[in-house]
Amino acid sequence: MSMEIKIMKNILDRNQNKADEVRKSLAEKNVLMVNIISSPGAGKTTLLEQTCRELSGEYRIGIIEGDITTDRDARRLQKYDIPIVVINTEGGCHLDSHSISKVLGSFDLDNLDILFVENVGNLVCPSQFELGENFKLALVSTAEGDDKPAKYPMLFREARAVMLNKIDLLPYTNFNLDAFRSDLANINPRIPLFPASCTTGDGLAEWFRWIRIQTI
Amino acid sequence: MSMEIKIMKNILDRNQNKADEVRKSLAEKNVLMVNIISSPGAGKTTLLEQTCRELSGEYRIGIIEGDITTDRDARRLQKYDIPIVVINTEGGCHLDSHSISKVLGSFDLDNLDILFVENVGNLVCPSQFELGENFKLALVSTAEGDDKPAKYPMLFREARAVMLNKIDLLPYTNFNLDAFRSDLANINPRIPLFPASCTTGDGLAEWFRWIRIQTI
Numbered sequence: 001m002s003m004e005i006k007i008m009k010n011i012l013d014r015n016q017n018k019a020d021e022v023r024k025s026l027a028e029k030n031v032l033m034v035n036i037i038s039s040p041g042a043g044k045t046t047l048l049e050q051t052c053r054e055l056s057g058e059y060r061i062g063i064i065e066g067d068i069t070t071d072r073d074a075r076r077l078q079k080y081d082i083p084i085v086v087i088n089t090e091g092g093c094h095l096d097s098h099s100i101s102k103v104l105g106s107f108d109l110d111n112l113d114i115l116f117v118e119n120v121g122n123l124v125c126p127s128q129f130e131l132g133e134n135f136k137l138a139l140v141s142t143a144e145g146d147d148k149p150a151k152y153p154m155l156f157r158e159a160r161a162v163m164l165n166k167i168d169l170l171p172y173t174n175f176n177l178d179a180f181r182s183d184l185a186n187i188n189p190r191i192p193l194f195p196a197s198c199t200t201g202d203g204l205a206e207w208f209r210w211i212r213i214q215t216i
Numbered sequence: 217m218s219m220e221i222k223i224m225k226n227i228l229d230r231n232q233n234k235a236d237e238v239r240k241s242l243a244e245k246n247v248l249m250v251n252i253i254s255s256p257g258a259g260k261t262t263l264l265e266q267t268c269r270e271l272s273g274e275y276r277i278g279i280i281e282g283d284i285t286t287d288r289d290a291r292r293l294q295k296y297d298i299p300i301v302v303i304n305t306e307g308g309c310h311l312d313s314h315s316i317s318k319v320l321g322s323f324d325l326d327n328l329d330i331l332f333v334e335n336v337g338n339l340v341c342p343s344q345f346e347l348g349e350n351f352k353l354a355l356v357s358t359a360e361g362d363d364k365p366a367k368y369p370m371l372f373r374e375a376r377a378v379m380l381n382k383i384d385l386l387p388y389t390n391f392n393l394d395a396f397r398s399d400l401a402n403i404n405p406r407i408p409l410f411p412a413s414c415t416t417g418d419g420l421a422e423w424f425r426w427i428r429i430q431t432i
Contacts, residue, residue: 039255040339040368041360068340070367091370093309093340121367122340123256124284124309143359143385144257151286151337152256154307169359172385174415199390 015129019097022104022132029109032215033117035131037155038139039148040121043165045073046198047139047207048116052080054208059113059215064103066095066120073118083107094125097132113215123148127155134214135160142166142173146180153187161192163207168197231345235313238320238348245325248431249333251347253371254355255364256337259381261289262414263355263423264332268296270424275329275431280319282311282336289334299323310341313348329431339364343371350430351376358382358389362396369403377408379423384413 026033036044052061062083065074074086085103087095095117107115117133119126127136138159140148143166149156156162162184170177177195184193192210196203242249252260268277278299281290290302301319303311311333323331333349335342343352354375356364359382365372372378378400386393393411400409408426412419 039257039337039360040364041255041357068368068370072363072367091340091344093338120340121255122309122338124307124336124338125341128307141257141359143357143382144255147288148256151288152284154284166359169385169388172388 012128015097018101019130019132022097022101023134025104026109026115026132026134029112031109031112031115033115033131033133034211034214035117035119035126035133035136036139037119037123037126037136037159038121039123039141039144042121042139042141042144043198044118044121044139045076047163047165048077048118049080050198050201050204051116051208051211052077052082054204055114055211056080056082058212060111062107062112062115064095064100064115064117066099066118068092068120083112089120093120093122094129095119095131096129100131114211123152123155127158138162139165142169142175145173146176147183149180149183149187156184156187156191159188159191161194161210163194163196165196165198167195167203168200228344231313234317235346235348238313238317239350241320242325242331242348242350245328247325247328247331249331249347249349250427250430251333251335251342251349251352252355253335253339253342253352253375254337255339255357255360258337258355258357258360259414260334260337260355261292263379263381264293264334265296266414266417266420267332267424267427268293268298270420271330271427272296272298274428276327278323278328278331280311280316280331280333282315282334284308284336299328305336309336309338310345311335311347312345316347330427339368339371343374354378355381358386358391361389362392363399365396365399365403372400372403372407375404375407377410377426379410379412381412381414383411383419384416 065086071086074084085106136159138155194207281302287302301322352375354371410423
């Protein structure tokens with residue numbers, strides 16, 4: 001068992017070193033990198049669609065799409081005429097900094113302001129691997145239940161902001177917003193929480209406002 | 217890179233050997249083991265609540281609750297007065313056969329018919345680790361979108377049945393049942409699909425009927 005933990009530590013150390021390199025490269029070019037992490041189907045791609053629609057006139061946006069297989073999410077985003085690179089992990093449960101480093105050269109970093117990374121749909125492993133991002137956004141949907149911060153604390157500890165998506169489904173679920181807020185505050189007090197619906201657009205103005213502040 | 221793959225293969229081989237031992241032990245006692253895998257919040261615990269309510273008079277049921285941290289799910293199931301063991305993975309993204317093997321002695325296998333395992337909420341890693349189960353149930357909810365079989369094919373290839381949960385939310389989502397069925401059929405033709413709502417109970421009769429057949 002100690003053997004496995006040691007190997008894991010080596011992998012994480014190497015990942016951290018490469019993440020630091022990526023972060024330095026992006027800082028030199030003044031590019032903000034946002035690592036979006038959620039369960040499968042919580043709405044990462046729909047959030048990116050809305051964000052591109054709102055901000056792509058204002059900022060030069062690029063996207064890295066992490067997916068186990070297929071380019072379905074990337075194809076949904078093609079209409080915004082922005083650079084998109086797909087990383088297929090072929091079974092891998094998370095992106096790592098080495099895969100990010102490899103594709104960074106595909107972007108013209110001199111002409112980029114924000115690089116969004118859509119991680120593999122997984123609430124566990126992606127939160128353990130730094131990519132070189134400026135911050136992580138934890139995205140969770142009302143349909144998943146209010147117990148996610150308590151049950152998957154690492155992501156909510158690591159994230160700098162939380163979006164609670166699918167608030168349009170609230171009336172049809174037993175999601176308890178007070179319980180959610182309370183569990184979240186226990187793990188990460190004062191973290192910004194954006195309740196929103198990426199389908200209807202409700203609540204997204206606060207997210208856009210917050211992203212604008214991060215680019216200053 | 218080849219190094220990492222080799223280590224991974226060793227871990228999987230050791231896991232497979234232990235899974236075979238577990239499967240043999242359970243077969244000797246005529247216990248059916250069902251490994252339930254889904255994203256966080258797709259409804260595994262609610263399915264188990266409904267299943268215990270319906271079947272615990274008919275079968276001697278036991279449950280292994282896999283969770284990263286907390287015993288929240290186990291506490292929801294306590295009211296059925298059945299043996300429940302919690303495995304906290306402390307950050308681990310899946311259960312493995314070694315952890316199952318360790319807790320098997322906590323059950324009186326001579327007085328057990330069905331052992332349900334609720335895996336860690338994760339659509340990726342749990343499908344790579346056999347536990348010694350008779351079969352995997354893939355659980356997915358309409359709120360997650362219809363693209364999950366295409367985007368996370370391994371689970372849907374490995375599973376022997378699929379439950380599509382939260383059909384009560386169908387009218388409020390853009391979930392396309394035909395697209396879901398078609399993608400699923402491409403990956404695993406003829407796999408039984410149970411559309412259901414574990415909250416309202418709609419559609420669960422088919423699942424109960426199917427589970428009864430598996431115990432014969």
